[in-house]
Amino acid sequence: MVNDPRFLRAVHLEKTDCTPVWxxxxxxxYLEEYRRIRExxxxxxxxxxxxxxxxxxxxxxxxxxxDAAIIFADxxxxxxxxxxxxxxxxxxxxxxxxxxxxGGDVDALRVPxxxxxxxxxLTSIRWVRAExxxxxxxxxxxxxxxxxxxxxxxxxxxxxxxxxxxxMYEQPASWNLLMDKLAxxxxxxxxxxxxxxxxxLQLFDSWxxxxxxxxxxxxxxxxxxxxxxxxxxxGAPSIHFGTGTADLLPWMREAGGDVxxxxxxxxxxxxxxxxxxxxxIQGNLDPVTLMAPWPIVRQRAREVLDRAGGQPGxxxxxxxxxxxxxxxxxxxxxxxxxxxxxxxxxxx
Amino acid sequence: MVNDPRFLRAVHLEKTDCTPVWxxxxxxxYLEEYRRIRExxxxxxxxxxxxxxxxxxxxxxxxxxxDAAIIFADxxxxxxxxxxxxxxxxxxxxxxxxxxxxGGDVDALRVPxxxxxxxxxLTSIRWVRAExxxxxxxxxxxxxxxxxxxxxxxxxxxxxxxxxxxxMYEQPASWNLLMDKLAxxxxxxxxxxxxxxxxxLQLFDSWxxxxxxxxxxxxxxxxxxxxxxxxxxxGAPSIHFGTGTADLLPWMREAGGDVxxxxxxxxxxxxxxxxxxxxxIQGNLDPVTLMAPWPIVRQRAREVLDRAGGQPGxxxxxxxxxxxxxxxxxxxxxxxxxxxxxxxxxxx
Numbered sequence: 102m103v104n105d106p107r108f109l110r111a112v113h114l115e116k117t118d119c120t121p122v123w124x125x126x127x128x129x130x131y132l133e134e135y136r137r138i139r140e141x142x143x144x145x146x147x148x149x150x151x152x153x154x155x156x157x158x159x160x161x162x163x164x165x166x167x168d169a170a171i172i173f174a175d176x177x178x179x180x181x182x183x184x185x186x187x188x189x190x191x192x193x194x195x196x197x198x199x200x201x202x203x204g205g206d207v208d209a210l211r212v213p214x215x216x217x218x219x220x221x222x223l224t225s226i227r228w229v230r231a232e233x234x235x236x237x238x239x240x241x242x243x244x245x246x247x248x249x250x251x252x253x254x255x256x257x258x259x260x261x262x263x264x265x266x267x268x269m270y271e272q273p274a275s276w277n278l279l280m281d282k283l284a285x286x287x288x289x290x291x292x293x294x295x296x297x298x299x300x301x302l303q304l305f306d307s308w309x310x311x312x313x314x315x316x317x318x319x320x321x322x323x324x325x326x327x328x329x330x331x332x333x334x335x336g337a338p339s340i341h342f343g344t345g346t347a348d349l350l351p352w353m354r355e356a357g358g359d360v361x362x363x364x365x366x367x368x369x370x371x372x373x374x375x376x377x378x379x380x381x382i383q384g385n386l387d388p389v390t391l392m393a394p395w396p397i398v399r400q401r402a403r404e405v406l407d408r409a410g411g412q413p414g415x416x417x418x419x420x421x422x423x424x425x426x427x428x429x430x431x432x433x434x435x436x437x438x439x440x441x442x443x444x445x446x447x448x449x
Numbered sequence: 450m451v452n453d454p455r456f457l458r459a460v461h462l463e464k465t466d467c468t469p470v471w472x473x474x475x476x477x478x479y480l481e482e483y484r485r486i487r488e489x490x491x492x493x494x495x496x497x498x499x500x501x502x503x504x505x506x507x508x509x510x511x512x513x514x515x516d517a518a519i520i521f522a523d524x525x526x527x528x529x530x531x532x533x534x535x536x537x538x539x540x541x542x543x544x545x546x547x548x549x550x551x552g553g554d555v556d557a558l559r560v561p562x563x564x565x566x567x568x569x570x571l572t573s574i575r576w577v578r579a580e581x582x583x584x585x586x587x588x589x590x591x592x593x594x595x596x597x598x599x600x601x602x603x604x605x606x607x608x609x610x611x612x613x614x615x616x617m618y619e620q621p622a623s624w625n626l627l628m629d630k631l632a633x634x635x636x637x638x639x640x641x642x643x644x645x646x647x648x649x650l651q652l653f654d655s656w657x658x659x660x661x662x663x664x665x666x667x668x669x670x671x672x673x674x675x676x677x678x679x680x681x682x683x684g685a686p687s688i689h690f691g692t693g694t695a696d697l698l699p700w701m702r703e704a705g706g707d708v709x710x711x712x713x714x715x716x717x718x719x720x721x722x723x724x725x726x727x728x729x730i731q732g733n734l735d736p737v738t739l740m741a742p743w744p745i746v747r748q749r750a751r752e753v754l755d756r757a758g759g760q761p762g763x764x765x766x767x768x769x770x771x772x773x774x775x776x777x778x779x780x781x782x783x784x785x786x787x788x789x790x791x792x793x794x795x796x797x
Contacts, residue, residue, distance in 0.1 A: 262737065267740055270745050315716075316735070348714055366695065371696060390664075392614075404663055
C-alpha cells in the first residue's frame, strides 16, 4: 500500500512536503552495480529476464532517496512483436534490420496482445511492485508513436528524419495506418502495465520535437490523443514527455497527459504559461549539467525549482535521460538535497 | 550598384513588394551543376579556389529567381588559421584531428588576420560581387562562437555536446578565453568580408540551441554580443541564426543581429512575440518539407507567410540548410511562386 507518496500527490496536482524527484534512465550505466550485470548480459536479455530487470529497476532506489521507480525496459521492446527485427548494437544503439518503408510494410505490422507477448515485462512489474511494498510508486512506460515510427522507418537513430517525414508527406494513408497501429498497441501495452502494478505511465515521444507545430498537429496529435484518452478512461495517471518541444507544448497538452515532461531548453515558468497550470510539469535540468562540479549542479537545480515556483504539480527530473559518464556522487547529492527539511532546495 | 533590392529593404525593416527569399545552402549538392564540379574537387579545394567558389555561389542565382546570394564557404574554414587541423571526410562530415581539450590547447590557438589568411575568400567575395553587378545582394557569413567551439572541442559533430559543456562548466576561464578568441576572430573575419563586398553578414550559431537559456546567457551571450557590436559599429547589417532556439530567441536578440533566423520548430508569430517586431525575422520552412509533394510545400510555405503576417522585416528561408536529396523542381517552384504579382504567396 502506497502511503500517499509525494510523487503521486504531485501528479494529481496536490501539495507536497517537498518536490518529488526521479531521473529518467536512473537505472543505467552510470551505476557500477548496473555495469557489473551489464558485463555479463546482452541488453535484450536483461530486458526480458524479470529477475535481472527487477534487480536493475531497484538499484537506484537502494542507492538514493528517489520518489519513484521506473521499470527497466526500452521503448523499442514492443516493436519485436509487431514484426520488427531489433538489435542493440554495442556502441551504435538500436538497429532495425527490416525498416518500414512501404505501405505493404505497414500493412504487415501486427498489433500484439500484451499479455501474450510481453509477459516478461508484466512479470517484472509485478515483482518490482511487490518488492517496493508501497514505499515508492512504480512508473511504466512506452515510446510515443512518432518516436517509435521514426525508428521503424529510419532503421535506427536519425539526424534529420528525412525518411520518416517523407513517408508522412508522401503516403499519408500509410502514415496514418502506422500511427494508428502504434497507438492501439501503445494503449493496450501501457494499460497492461497499469494492471500489473505500474501506478503512473510515461509516454516518451522523445523525438517529436523535430516536427513543426503544424506537422505535429496534423500527423501526430490525433494518434497520441487516442492513447491518452484510453489511459484517462482507465483512470491511469500519465506523463507525456518529449525533447525540443518548446512550441509543441500546447499541442502535447491537448493530446493528453496529467503531467507534461519538458527538456532543459524551456524554462518551467514559460512552459507552464504555454500549457496552463491545470496540468503538472516534469523536468528539467540538462543531463550534461549533472556532470558539472556540484556547486553548478546545485545552482541550476535551484533555478529549476525557482522557475517552478513551488506550485503543486512539479516533478523534478532531468530534461532527458542520465548520461553514462555522470558522476554517481552528483546524482546522490541531488536526490538527497531536496529531501526532508535540511536544505534550501526544499519547498515544504 | 544595388537598386534597393527587397532583401536589403527587409533587413532594414522596410516594406517590400513581396517577401524576399533565399535558401541556406542554396549552393549545394541538390544542384546537378554543383555535383558535376564536386565530383572533380575536394571540398576544401573548392572553398579555397576563388574561381570555383564564385561559380558555385552563382549557380543557384542562375537557376532560380532568388533575392540574395551567399558566398560558398564553410563555417569551419577560419579554424585552420587558428591552428586546427580540419578535414572533410566523405560521408562523415568535418573531422578535427587536434581537438581542443585543455587550457593549454586554448592558449595555443591563434587569432588570424583575415587579410593575410583568408585572401581566397575575400577574392571570391569581390568576384561574386562584381559578377552580381548590383542585381542581388551578397551575404557573407561565419559560425557562431558556441557552434565553432563545439566542433573544436568535440572534434566533429556531436549529439549531446558533453565535452563542450564539461569544458564550459569545469574550466570557465579556458572556456571564456576560447569564446573570446573566437569572437575577436569572427568580428574581424566578418568585417573583412563586408569590406570585400558582402552586404549582409550572417552568424550561424547553429547548435547553440542545445543550451538551456541560463547557460546561453552566462556562457555565450556576452561573447556573441561583442561580434554584433563590432558589426553594428561598422554599419554592417547582420542576421543571427540558430536551430532549436525557441526559448533562446530573446537572448539571441539581446546578443545582436538586425534579423533573427528561426527554425521550423517555432511559428514566426510566436518568434516575433518573443523578440519584438523592431528586429527582422528569417525563416522558417522545415528543409524536409521542401522534399514533400509540391501542394504540401506550397501550403506550409503559405502558412509561414501567414504567420509572418506580411509585416516588414520578414526574409523567407528554410529553418536550416537545403538537404542534398531535395528536388530541384520544388526549390524552383518555391523561389518562383513568391516573385512578382502572379501568385497568392505575394504580399506586395
